[in-house]
Amino acid sequence: MKSYLPPEYIVYRDHERCTRCHVCIEQCTYETHYYDAKDDKIYSRDNNCTNCQRCVVFCPTNAISILKNPNTFRENANWTQEAILAIKKQAETGGVILAGMGCDKPFFTIWDRLVLNASQVTNPSIDPLREPMEIRTYLGSKPDYLEFEYNNNDVALMTKVAPQLCLETPIMFSALSYGAVSLNVHESLARAAAECGTYFNTGEGGLNSKLYGYGDHAIVQVASGRFGVYKQYLDVGAAIEIKIGQGAKPGIGGHLPGEKVTEDISRMRMIPIGTDALSPAPQHDIYSIEDLRQLICALKEATDYSKPVSVKIAAVHNSAAIASGIVRAGADIIALDGVRGGTGAAPRVIRDNVGIPIEFAIAAVDQRLRDEGIRNKASIVVAGGIRSSAEIVKAIALGADAVYIGTAALVAIGCTVCQKCYTGKCPWGIATTDPKLSRRIDPKVASKRLVNLLLAWSSEIKEIMGGMGINAIESLRGNRLHLRAVGLTEAECRILGVKMVGE
Amino acid sequence: MGYAEELVADIGQKFLSRVMPKGSVYSVEASGLHYRDLNTLLRALGNNGAKKIEVHNIYGQRYIGTGFDQKIIVELFGTPGNDLGAFMSGPKIFVHGNAQDCCGNTMDGGLIVVHGHVGDIAGYSMRDGKLFVRDDVGYRAGIHMKEYRDKQPALVVGGTAGDFLGEYMAGGVILVLGLNSENEKFRARYVGTGMHGGIIFVRGEMSNLVSGVKALEANEEDMKFVEGLVREFCFYFGLDVDDALDGKFIKITPVNLRPYGNLYAY
Numbered sequence: 001m002k003s004y005l006p007p008e009y010i011v012y013r014d015h016e017r018c019t020r021c022h023v024c025i026e027q028c029t030y031e032t033h034y035y036d037a038k039d040d041k042i043y044s045r046d047n048n049c050t051n052c053q054r055c056v057v058f059c060p061t062n063a064i065s066i067l068k069n070p071n072t073f074r075e076n077a078n079w080t081q082e083a084i085l086a087i088k089k090q091a092e093t094g095g096v097i098l099a100g101m102g103c104d105k106p107f108f109t110i111w112d113r114l115v116l117n118a119s120q121v122t123n124p125s126i127d128p129l130r131e132p133m134e135i136r137t138y139l140g141s142k143p144d145y146l147e148f149e150y151n152n153n154d155v156a157l158m159t160k161v162a163p164q165l166c167l168e169t170p171i172m173f174s175a176l177s178y179g180a181v182s183l184n185v186h187e188s189l190a191r192a193a194a195e196c197g198t199y200f201n202t203g204e205g206g207l208n209s210k211l212y213g214y215g216d217h218a219i220v221q222v223a224s225g226r227f228g229v230y231k232q233y234l235d236v237g238a239a240i241e242i243k244i245g246q247g248a249k250p251g252i253g254g255h256l257p258g259e260k261v262t263e264d265i266s267r268m269r270m271i272p273i274g275t276d277a278l279s280p281a282p283q284h285d286i287y288s289i290e291d292l293r294q295l296i297c298a299l300k301e302a303t304d305y306s307k308p309v310s311v312k313i314a315a316v317h318n319s320a321a322i323a324s325g326i327v328r329a330g331a332d333i334i335a336l337d338g339v340r341g342g343t344g345a346a347p348r349v350i351r352d353n354v355g356i357p358i359e360f361a362i363a364a365v366d367q368r369l370r371d372e373g374i375r376n377k378a379s380i381v382v383a384g385g386i387r388s389s390a391e392i393v394k395a396i397a398l399g400a401d402a403v404y405i406g407t408a409a410l411v412a413i414g415c416t417v418c419q420k421c422y423t424g425k426c427p428w429g430i431a432t433t434d435p436k437l438s439r440r441i442d443p444k445v446a447s448k449r450l451v452n453l454l455l456a457w458s459s460e461i462k463e464i465m466g467g468m469g470i471n472a473i474e475s476l477r478g479n480r481l482h483l484r485a486v487g488l489t490e491a492e493c494r495i496l497g498v499k500m501v502g503e
Numbered sequence: 504m505g506y507a508e509e510l511v512a513d514i515g516q517k518f519l520s521r522v523m524p525k526g527s528v529y530s531v532e533a534s535g536l537h538y539r540d541l542n543t544l545l546r547a548l549g550n551n552g553a554k555k556i557e558v559h560n561i562y563g564q565r566y567i568g569t570g571f572d573q574k575i576i577v578e579l580f581g582t583p584g585n586d587l588g589a590f591m592s593g594p595k596i597f598v599h600g601n602a603q604d605c606c607g608n609t610m611d612g613g614l615i616v617v618h619g620h621v622g623d624i625a626g627y628s629m630r631d632g633k634l635f636v637r638d639d640v641g642y643r644a645g646i647h648m649k650e651y652r653d654k655q656p657a658l659v660v661g662g663t664a665g666d667f668l669g670e671y672m673a674g675g676v677i678l679v680l681g682l683n684s685e686n687e688k689f690r691a692r693y694v695g696t697g698m699h700g701g702i703i704f705v706r707g708e709m710s711n712l713v714s715g716v717k718a719l720e721a722n723e724e725d726m727k728f729v730e731g732l733v734r735e736f737c738f739y740f741g742l743d744v745d746d747a748l749d750g751k752f753i754k755i756t757p758v759n760l761r762p763y764g765n766l767y768a769y
Contacts, residue, residue, distance in 0.1 A: 095768030226628035270649035271673040302570025
């Protein structure tokens with residue numbers, strides 16, 4: 001069948017500048033570029049290009065630019081280019097269209113409608129360069145009250161506090177499974193988490209024993225496929241996360257494409273080489289809140305109640321009620337993943353249409369737990385396309401304890417959000433398990449980039465807090481008076497619990 | 504220090520009266536004991552050199568042996584609750600009674616032998632070890648069992664199994680003998696849906712077969728393997744091997760390593 005799909009991008013090459021060094025040919029994993037000996041020129045197969053920018057960055061003479069194909073179908077506000085292309089693709093393949101990364105539609109971002117407060121005259125702002133700013137965060141269940149025993153001049157804490165995670169900055173690395181990303185990426189995240197005093201989440205592909213040394217900074221995930229879950233894995237992690245759902249694909253399971261299931265992934269996940277790693281939609285031992293409690297208790301029993309257990313859900317319509325159930329089921333941490341949350345592979349129709357923006361979910365869950373008097377029982381970690389330190393501050397002001405970043409972390413180490421993670425051919429060496437491509441990520445360099453990002457964002461968070469006249473992040477948590485809305489409806493403001501600007 | 508002093512150090516005085524030593528075998532009275540205390544007690548006994556522990560009057564305590572990696576033999580008398588032996592890798596657990604849901608959940612080694620029925624979700628995501636059930640298992644048994652090289656879990660069911668047996672199975676072996684339902688077809692639906700590894704053996708005829716799996720009569724080599732499992736099964740339950748091997752065995756395997764490979768447009 002002849003394909004009616006035009007190329008999405010056109011590769012423009014300045015042949016005057018091109019030195020025929022072949023770097024673009026070597027770097028592109030989609031075989032976009034090729035050398036024509038007769039013409040002594042390099043040409044491109046535009047159809048293969050994903051606009052990942054790898055060749056552009058590595059071209060020594062800046063000879064390449066990638067442009068969106070200027071050729072489009074007749075303009076139509078309803079029948080957009082994307083809609084027409086999707087139908088043609090499905091008519092040619094009969095398949096569910098896959099996508100990588102998070103929802104790329106513009107209509108979900110509330111962060112851009114929220115502005116932050118600052119001190120002026122009536123209370124002084126604080127200079128973070130001069131004064132200590134506290135951004136350390138503890139995640140885990142907090143007691144209802146504390147009991148002390150006083151002995152002469154000594155005070156002893158009598159309350160047994162549940163196990164906590166201590167974060168030096170309220171930013172953690174979101175679940176990225178070994179298999180979706182390479183071992184080098186896992187190592188980069190692990191090293192950066194250890195260096196910054198925070199945590200990385202293993203995702204559901206297990207933790208390679210080479211990285212057990214970073215276990216104190218690992219949140220080990222237990223998901224529906226139960227890949228790589230065994231006693232030592234549970235023991236080595238600092239916390240355990242039960243993954244119920246993911247913002248990019250709420251309600252559906254995950255299929256790690258067989259292209260990525262290499263020998264080592266097969267060993268880790270205990271599935272045949274080259275099969276799709278199938279994570280069923282539900283965990284088949286969890287069909288209710290009571291069942292969830294059972295798994296939480298089983299994991300705690302298996303690890304001697306030594307570490308917090310987190311439950312991750314996608315932000316959906318009834319998140320607040322579900323979160324209440326999760327807390328009552330005994331979770332120490334709730335992880336909420338919004339509609340813009342990333343993924344290695346998800347059906348595009350799910351990614352772009354299912355779930356709610358994280359901003360509303362944070363506000364709704366935080367408020368619900370406060371109303372029910374159980375907010376202290378669990379920490380709230382939020383995720384879903386967080387792009388800047390400002391969004392972290394806004395998330396914390398809405399009620400989050402900390403955030404997970406996934407896409408932002410990958411962007412820091414090279415990702416350009418080309419959304420083709422499911423091919424296993426990531427030219428940046430990130431979303432791949434190909435041993436040769438994986439070497440494009442050097443954990444030493446990549447972890448440095450991640451450390452730099454966290455350092456920069458932490459500085460910015462302190463700067464913003466100082467401007468507000470706040471010197472401890474605890475004072476910002478759920479402090480919605482530091483937020484004002486621009487261009488949101490009254491209903492939206494009510495749900496977010498924020499006033500309009502000027503109010 | 505004698506066993507009693509060490510136990511007191513580990514579990515406290517209040518549980519000591521529940522333990523009766525008989526050489527290297529210990530007898531534990533479990534009625535009214537919370538699962539946390541029971542597991543603490545079992546661990547402490549294991550750490551103190553117990554080879555075999557008999558636990559009497561089990562009334563639904565959950566998580567017994569969950570996460571255990573000690574090489575101990577545990578004989579349970581009564582009805583253990585959900586998640587028996589979850590995540591465990593070491594013990595051999597013998598249940599004299601029925602077991603409930605999630606028995607052998609994500610089990611990583613060791614042995615569970617149940618002299619009775621088992622509820623739903625038996626052997627979910629088993630990675631290694633063996634689970635023998637004398638009678639029936641409920642729905643969703645053996646979902647997403649796995650294997651890698653010498654780690655090959657086995658679930659052997661003497662009676663019959665409910666729907667969704669071996670769904671998403673990626674490895675290991677499930678054997679359903681149908682001993683309590685002679686001349687009846689195996690009626691479970693959705694057996695092996697999404698299967699992409701492993702083998703399901705069924706003695707006798709099957710009523711339903713999903714697309715994506717193929718059912719062939721077991722050949723000689725298969726039967727050698729089946730016989731090994733059947734012999735072990737009959738040994739535990741004092742049954743006749745020839746009776747259990749009588750009749751034909753169907754071998755269910757995936758048609759294709761990527762059952763959903765064509766589902767997507769890249």
